[in-house]
Structure formats: C-alpha cells, structure tokens
Amino acid sequence: MSDLAITALLIATLFLILGSGVWIGLTLSGVAWIGMQMFSSRPAGDAMAVTIWGSASSWTLTALPLFVWMGEILFRTRLSQDMFKGLAPWVQNLPGRLLHTNVVGCTIFAAVSGSSAATCATIGKMTLPELTRRGYPEKMVIGTLAGASTLGLLIPPSIIMIVYGVTAEVSISKLFIAGVLPGVLLAVLFSGFIMLWALRFPDQVPRADARMTFWQKLHESRALIPVVLLIAAVLGSIYTGIATATEAAGVGVLGSLILSAVQGSLNWQSFRESLYGATRLYCMIALILAGAAFLTLAMGYIGLPRHLAEWISSLGLSRAQLIVALAVFYIVLGCFLDGISMVVLTMGVLMPTVNAAGIDPIWFGIFIVLVVEMAQITPPVGFNLFVLQGMTGKELLWIARVALPMFLLMCAAVALIYIFPEIVTWLPEKMIVRG
Template identity: 45%
Template sequence: MISDPLILSVIIIVVMFAFLLSSIWIGVSLILTGILGMLLFDHNLPPVISVYDKIGDLLAGSLYDALNSWSLAALPMFILMGEILYKSSISTRLLNGLKPWLSYIPGGLLHVNVAACSLFAAVSGSSAATTATVGKITLDELKKRGYSKSIAMGSLAGAGTLGFLIPPSLIMIIYGVLADTSIGKLFIAGILPGLLLATLYSIYIMIAAKVDPSVEPEVKETFTFKQKIDSLKDLLPVFSLITLILGSIYGGLATPTEAAALGVMGATLLAIYFKSFSWEIFRTAVLNSVKTSTMISFIIAGAVFLSQVIGFLGIARAMSEFITGLGLSPLMLILLIGIMYIILGMILEAISIVVMTLPIVLPIVVLAGFDPLWFGVFLVFMVEMAQITPPVGFSLFVIQSISNEKIETILKATFPFFIMMIITVMAITFFPEIVHYLPNQMIK
C-alpha cells in the first residue's frame, strides 16, 4: 500500500500511458487506472468498509454525475448538425464559397478551421462539440482539395479549444463563482487573448505554407470580383444558420441545448433546400452522431471517475501544496503553477482541474501580487492546453475518431499549435494589459 500522493500520482501517470498504448478503449483505460489507484492507496478504512465498496460507490456516483447533465445533451445535437452538413452538399458549398475570398492568403482554406472553430465555439460552448462539428465538415474536404492533412488536424485541435475563451464559457463561469470575480468581466477579458491566439494560429499556417508549398494545392485559382459576389450564395445559408443559433442564445430565446436542436432543424432544412437530403443521409448522420457522442461521453465518464479518484486520494492537493510551499518569486511561482496545470491536464478533465486546485492555488497567487481577473484568463489557457495534451486530451481523441489517424500522428500535428498557446500565455504574463484593457474600458 502507498500513502504518499505524489508517488502515487507518478504511478498513475505511468499506468495510464501503459493502458492507452495497449490499445484498450480510452474510457476503459481511465476507469481501470482509477480502480488501480484506489487499490494501491493506503486508505485506513474501518474494518466494516472494504476498498471494493469504496470503489463501487465512487464509480457509480461519478458515472451518474458525469452523464446526468442537461448541458451535455447539446453535444450529440451539435454533432448531428455537423453530420447533416457534412453528409449533404452544404459543407462543400461552404468551402466553395470561402475559396474565392481565401485563395490569395498563404494557406488558403486551412484558415477555415480557425474561423469556423471560433464561430462554433461561441455556438456550442464545448470544445469537444466544436472540434467534432467543424472536423466533420472540413477535414475530408481539405484532404480532397490537396491541403496538408497534418496542418488541418493541428489547426482543428488548437482552434477547437477557443470555446473556453469565447462566451458563454463554462470554465469562466465556474472560476467566477469560486474566485468571487465578475463573470462579465472575465468574458470581456478573454476576447483580446482569444483573438491573439487565433491570429497566431493563422500566422503559423501562412508561414508553413510559405516554407513548404506542398501544404496547399500547387495550382491556385484566380477569381474575379463577380465570382466573389456570386460565391456569397453558398456562404449566406451557412452564416444564416450560425446567426440563428447565436441569435437564439444571446437573445435569450434558447439555451445552448435548445439552440443545438434549432441547428439540427436548420441544417436539415438547408439540406432539403439544396436538394441534397435523403432518408439514407439522415439515417447515416444519426448513426454516426450516436457513435461519436457515445465515444465522447464514455471518455468524459472515465475522466470524471479518474478525477474523483485523484481528488479522493489527495493527489491534486498534494501537488498544489508542494509547489506553493517552495517560496518562489512571483514569475517562478506562476511558471511552476503553469507546469503543474499542464501535468494535471494529462490526467484530469477541465472542470475538475479548476474545482480541485483553485481553493488552494488562488490565495497564494493573489498573495504573490497577481490579479484574480488576470489569473482567471491564465487558468483558462492552462485548461485549453489540457484539451490537446496526452493522455486525456479530449480534442485529440475526437480528431482520432474523425480522421482514423494514429494518436502519435495527431500529437505531432498539434504540437506547433500547442507552442502558439505557450507564446500567448507568455504574452499575457509579461503584458497583463492584454487581459485588462477591455474590462478597464468597460468600467470607464
């Protein structure tokens, strides 16, 4: 039996990687890792309570809590909307409509992932739903048109995490409540860092296209102004659908889950209007959305169970207390806290990271002179990184299910966009005015 949470955390990470590399289902791997962690830990339970009873209670409760969520109901609806758009001709029309406007930019249609993820993130509020929806529409189309699949997957993984910075952001709401910080200010504070990150993604795509011409098709088409105007007929239906979803949410007419249902209805009507809808298309879209949403839900359930095990064993608390007890300078402290969150992101899902560590970390951060509003945006970036760090990077697994590529290939494609996140975090750390500028303007 092991009583030291830090030693146990190392063992859990090693075991988890071993399970994942053995090709066991990801959800099963997470659950088995949590069970093994419970069995290895010295619980000092009363004789009448066995560790197996504790595992059973924790597993049953965590699985129910993970999936008994009305907000989670939006996930399969948005995935179904993406499937309908993908299976009908609408996704092709979208890229055809964008091509005249983006053909002159290095990287061309690869920029669609960044723009589309930003828009859908504001619609769904879910990184998994954003990545799955946009990925279903863009990945195959970009491959068919001769674009680099590696950069297409990497930009999708990176841009899919923007949902945490774009309101409505669940993470910011949770942070605002726990840190007693204005949620409205948090939303506004995330706008400039989010735009900065999206801009860096696009800059990287342009540089990659300049350095390696094979990133995009060899032959570039040229378009007249009339052709650009004509292309709007392919763009307007999709932008109308996005406006319908966003308008219903921000207008207070629908919750994100209800807006997702509106999105499915709108996508179906558009497919019928363009005469690209059939019973077979709808049937295939429903089946695929069930498979994808079940896969994502299973991973979420396994991650929540493992998160509860890690909380129960005191691993997150032990790591936080170890780092904050070192007596470091403010910059070194924030650096180590950032590293801690990246490590936690390998084994925990986003909400668990925030809830489990914030009560310990926030007082130390404030004492070191950092503003709670700034730290909220910093923490969101750390949580975003968790979405694309192995082994519990939800965005990575979603892309794997869509692309059928090996996880190593996806990790390699995602790495440059992970670096862009680190650069953005460094920018807001050394220039906190990026975070504070818009909230300060709001006060004036």
C-alpha cells in the same frame, strides 16, 4: 504509505491498464476503485454508483450531444464541397492566396463541429487536393491545415469547453463567449504567418485566378451564408442571454436539419448516420467523464488534491511560473493522452491550486484549451497528425515538423492572453448569462 508513493502507485496502475488496451473510461473507474479500496474507508461500490449517476444525469452536459449532433448533420451536407468555392474568391488578393482557405475554412467549420479531428478531416478533404493541384508547396498546405484545424477546440461551440465547464463547474455559456476573441486571434496569427511566408518566398505562390467583382464573389459564397447565419444565431442567442448553452444547442440542431433539408442532403440514411455518429462519440465522452468523476471523488477521499496544492504552494511559484509549469505539463501529457482525457484527469487535482493562486477559472479554461490544441500536433499521440497521416500518407514526424511554426504561434497566443487577459475575459464580462 506517503502521498508521493500513493500517487506514483496510482499513476503506474493507470498507465499499466491503459497500455493493456482497456477503454479510458473503464481505466479511470478501475484506478479510482483500486484507490478507494486500498486507501479509503468508504465503500467503493456505493461511491461509484452515486458518482457515475450524478455525472451522467447532469443537465449542463445535455449541450454536449446536441452540439456533436449538429456537427454530424452539417458534416454530411455539401458544406465541405461548397466551402472552397465560396472562400477562394475572397482570399485571392492576400499574400499567400488560397493557403488562407485552410485557416478561414477551419474557423468556419470549427464553429459548427466542436472537434479538432472532424475539422481537420472535413477541411482537408476540401483543400488538400485543390491546393496541391494548383501547385502550392506541400509542406505549407499540410502544416497550415494541421495548425488551423486545432481551432475546432477553441472556436465555440467546443466539445472540450463543455467537458471543462462540467468538470470545473464553470459556466459553459461564458466559456463559449470567452473563446471567440482568442480563436480570432489565433486565426489571425496563422494567416499572418502565411502572409509573411508568401512575402519571403513569392516565387512559391501560384498565380491568382481571374479577378471577380464583389457581386460575383457574393454569388460564389451563397452556399456559406446560411451556415454563417446559423453560427451567428447559436452564439448570438448565448451572448444576448436569450438562450442557455443547452437551448442554443437545440437551436443549432434544428437549424442544421433545416439547412440540410434545403440543400437536399437530408434523407433517412444521412439522418440515421448523423444520429449514430453523434451517439457513438457522446457515449465515449460520457464514459470518460463518468470514470473521471469517480476518480476525482476517490482522489478527494485519499486527500491527494489537497496535498498536491499544498506542495505546489510550498514551492513559492509566481503566477507566471505556475502557468509556464502547467503549460509544459499539459504539452508533455498531450504526447500520451487525448485532450478530453487530459482535462478530466487533471481538473479535480489542479482546480484547488488554480483557485488558490487567484487565477480566473474562465481564463484558465481557455488556457487549457490552447495548450490542449498544441497537443493535437505533437507526436506520438497528436490526433490531428494521425488524421493527416491517413489523408496524405506522410510520416508522422514529417507532419509534426511542418506544423512546428503553428505550434510556436500557439505558444505566442498563450503568452498574449497571459499578458493581456482581457482578450479572454472582456466578452464574458459584457454578456448576459441565462441558466
């Protein structure tokens, strides 16, 4: 059977099992087992046991449940309630006024959650009722929140960066630091769009609240200062080489527990709920990673990655054409799969091609995160769209339409990091790596 026929058969099997409602992790393992049984001489059971144990016992992966737990702890503090009150005074004088709380709030919470959906839900609970009550246009409130909440994937610590780092065997610490400037760039693009819209339609922007002095603004923001310091401690310890990503995750958990205790929101119930929530999410991700590791091994034995790399090389694509083709591929794939599944499904096949094309794996990781961000707001399987649909009751396609400008800004961000790769690579080159 030809490689093309084998690939088509395995892809059809994958979507058939997924369509039947089987969990993604089990589906990946099942397709890998079928592939090895049919097209490889190595015993599938032995390979599955060794691979799944190896993927589950990775020390690097330890950072993932810790960062997830950190986000769960802070999710249950008064952070979301205090954030609007703390941010509003600082953005009153910008064109677009309080719409910027969507962008700034998502940027801050992204640095403690690592999840796009969690960022969308948390900031949405804070800004949607407030901005609607004050008379801001609904399409701008929901559209900017849909786009800005995708920063949960790009601003470190990011769950999907850890997944990419493990599957592509790239330094997670360097990935975290590489995501800082692109994250700031995307936040600036979002805020810039809000400013341009406000200047174009000034009559749609409600009046500003009463002016405050600098010290009054600082007093209103007092609840946010510990969170900002915690973010600085986590990222600063990685950047300076004091801690590895896993050790920094431990610092983040300890700091979030202390912060939660000081705020008075830490009790046995909230502690237990945060631990249960982090455990459930991590187990889901770990099962997907284990299945993906087995599928990657199976694909290697069958020889599909090598043949795919040879086929792509034979097309004679330039680096720019390859990047555009991959961007389109991931955007289409994102219409049907969540971000983590997209990464673990494709890395084993695509990394040989990426390396052969001379693309920096750190840069490629940030590129992947950006295009996966786009998938969060593309129907029919855009997770942020689902979250906002549940919160607002609006139709999925309407939310996707009002989020379209944010999608186009993400396309612009991809173009900028391609034209100026130093946006991604400069900080990691300056950092001291430990572990």
